[in-house]
Amino acid sequence: xxxxxxxxxxxxxxxxxxxxxxxxxxxxxxxxxxxxxxxxxxxxxxxxxxxxxxxxxxxxxxxxxxxxxxxxxxxxxxxxxxxxxxxxxxxxxxxxxxxxxxxxxxxxxxxxxxxxxxxxxxxxxxxxxxxxxxxxx
Amino acid sequence: xxxxxxxxxxxxxxxxxxxxxxxxxxxxxxxxxxxxxxxxxxxxxxxxxxxxxxxxxxxxxxxxxxxxxxxxxxxxxxxxxxxxxxxxxxxxxxxxxxxxxxxxxxxxxxxxxxxxxxxxxxxxxxxxxxxxxxxxxxxxxxxxxxxxxxxxxxxxxxxxxxxxxxxxxxxxxxxxxxxxxxxxxxxxxxxxxxxxxxxxxxxxxxxxxxxxxxxxxxxxxxxxxxxxxxxxxxxxxxxxxxxxxxxxxxxxxxxxxxxxxxxxxxxxxxxxxxxxxxxxxxxxxxxxxxxxxxxxxxxxxxxxxxxxxxxxxxxxxxxxxxxxxxxxxxxxxxxxxxxxxxxxxxxxxxxxxxxx
Numbered sequence: 001x002x003x004x005x006x007x008x009x010x011x012x013x014x015x016x017x018x019x020x021x022x023x024x025x026x027x028x029x030x031x032x033x034x035x036x037x038x039x040x041x042x043x044x045x046x047x048x049x050x051x052x053x054x055x056x057x058x059x060x061x062x063x064x065x066x067x068x069x070x071x072x073x074x075x076x077x078x079x080x081x082x083x084x085x086x087x088x089x090x091x092x093x094x095x096x097x098x099x100x101x102x103x104x105x106x107x108x109x110x111x112x113x114x115x116x117x118x119x120x121x122x123x124x125x126x127x128x129x130x131x132x133x134x135x136x137x
Numbered sequence: 138x139x140x141x142x143x144x145x146x147x148x149x150x151x152x153x154x155x156x157x158x159x160x161x162x163x164x165x166x167x168x169x170x171x172x173x174x175x176x177x178x179x180x181x182x183x184x185x186x187x188x189x190x191x192x193x194x195x196x197x198x199x200x201x202x203x204x205x206x207x208x209x210x211x212x213x214x215x216x217x218x219x220x221x222x223x224x225x226x227x228x229x230x231x232x233x234x235x236x237x238x239x240x241x242x243x244x245x246x247x248x249x250x251x252x253x254x255x256x257x258x259x260x261x262x263x264x265x266x267x268x269x270x271x272x273x274x275x276x277x278x279x280x281x282x283x284x285x286x287x288x289x290x291x292x293x294x295x296x297x298x299x300x301x302x303x304x305x306x307x308x309x310x311x312x313x314x315x316x317x318x319x320x321x322x323x324x325x326x327x328x329x330x331x332x333x334x335x336x337x338x339x340x341x342x343x344x345x346x347x348x349x350x351x352x353x354x355x356x357x358x359x360x361x362x363x364x365x366x367x368x369x370x371x372x373x374x375x376x377x378x379x380x381x382x383x384x385x386x387x388x389x390x391x392x393x394x395x396x397x398x399x400x401x402x403x404x405x406x407x408x409x410x411x412x413x414x415x416x417x418x419x420x421x422x423x424x425x426x427x428x429x430x431x432x433x434x435x436x437x438x439x440x441x442x443x444x445x446x447x448x449x450x451x452x453x454x455x456x457x458x459x460x461x462x463x464x465x466x467x468x469x470x471x472x473x474x475x476x477x478x479x480x481x482x483x484x485x486x487x488x489x490x491x492x493x
Contacts, residue, residue: 045397061404064306064365068404082398094397094409 304364431467
């Protein structure tokens with residue numbers, strides 16, 4: 001699994017999202033409350049850009065008329081048809097076993113470490129002083 | 138084609154009340170007196186106008202009186218020709234159209250009593266649905282509770298067009314009672330005439346009304362799913378009676394498509410509508426609303442996604458087929474057995490309980 005440096009960490013503060021290209025693939029990277037998530041920027045339904053989707057929470061119900069809202073901001077709705085995806089797993093809510101958005105491990109690494117590892121920086125020059133967002137695929 | 142004589146269970150036949158006067162012995166003193174004093178008229182609605190060809194097949198119309206209004210007619214015309222082992226009586230009398238809840242409850246009690254005494258007591262092959270006053274869920278539950286211990290009543294009967302969408306919580310006490318007693322809720326074609334049969338206004342012709350019933354069935358099925366009745370009562374079973382069935386795959390597919398994008402609006406619908414239908418909904422066979430070509434029917438059945446959904450029915454005395462060809466062509470032997478016997482037994486837990 002190759003690691004790809006996709007952006008300086010300062011470009012993805014909490015609440016931000018960014019579409020990056022890695023190995024010819026568009027990937028949507030989200031910073032949700034300081035945690036990073038990366039999904040292939042292509043809804044498995046019809047191909048809508050997940051990077052353009054709305055983040056919402058998880059609505060569950062033990063019985064009709066009772067709404068349980070949790071995990072605010074961790075459910076991504078595709079902008080085209082509203083299908084929901086769990087940003088942590090990529091699984092859809094409507095058919096979690098069969099329909100899922102491809103998700104990738106994503107971390108923040110210090111620039112000083114990048115020169116030593118098997119990192120690939122495609123679109124910009126990394127400097128040792130900064131932190132970087134790294135996607136593995 | 139003619140059904141094989143293997144003891145079919147006919148899930149929809151319609152014994153007819155000869156006249157309101159037939160109920161007099163079964164009405165309470167008060168309602169008997171009120172019916173006589175006020176000159177209460179026959180509760181025949183235009184759901185099945187007496188002269189309409191659909192209402193009774195020509196060869197099933199007696200010289201005098203209504204078709205299917207005497208036990209001897211029904212046994213000779215609806216049971217014996219096919220060696221039917223059991224048949225479920227769904228009595229269509231205009232109880233549901235009354236505006237007085239109390240009168241509706243009074244008539245429903247008398248009608249169910251009439252069915253019990255003059256049909257079920259006399260013919261062991263008959264079962265029946267409990268007619269309820271849909272106008273009042275509270276009184277409807279009373280009626281269910283009154284008859285629940287009589288296992289010859291195998292279903293609760295509602296009409297497809299009443300006062301409100303059937304998924305609404307106002308109706309849930311009915312579903313709770315039905316589920317508690319192992320009684321599927323049968324929703325039959327017909328209206329209480331609070332609303333037109335269409336969502337766009339009143340129509341002019343019977344053909345319009347009858348064909349548009351399928352829209353009402355679609356609406357009620359959608360309501361029951363979206364409002365969460367099936368989720369609230371996992372034991373609830375609903376049988377759509379005289380509904381047609383070819384609309385089902387397209388409609389449920391359409392609903393499932395929108396559920397996928399709007400699931401959070403109805404989070405209690407925690408599985409695709411197709412699965413709910415497969416587990417909790419059944420439909421009777423007649424009228425077969427498909428072209429009479431084997432390959433077309435096979436395609437529709439394939440799209441329905443389960444061979445458990447269809448329940449055999451003749452819809453006697455309604456004119457849905459000629460002669461003894463109560464089954465469409467193109468069904469495999471295995472599927473015929475399921476439709477005739479296995480599916481009805483599974484759908485109606487009580488239907489075999491009182492077999493002697």
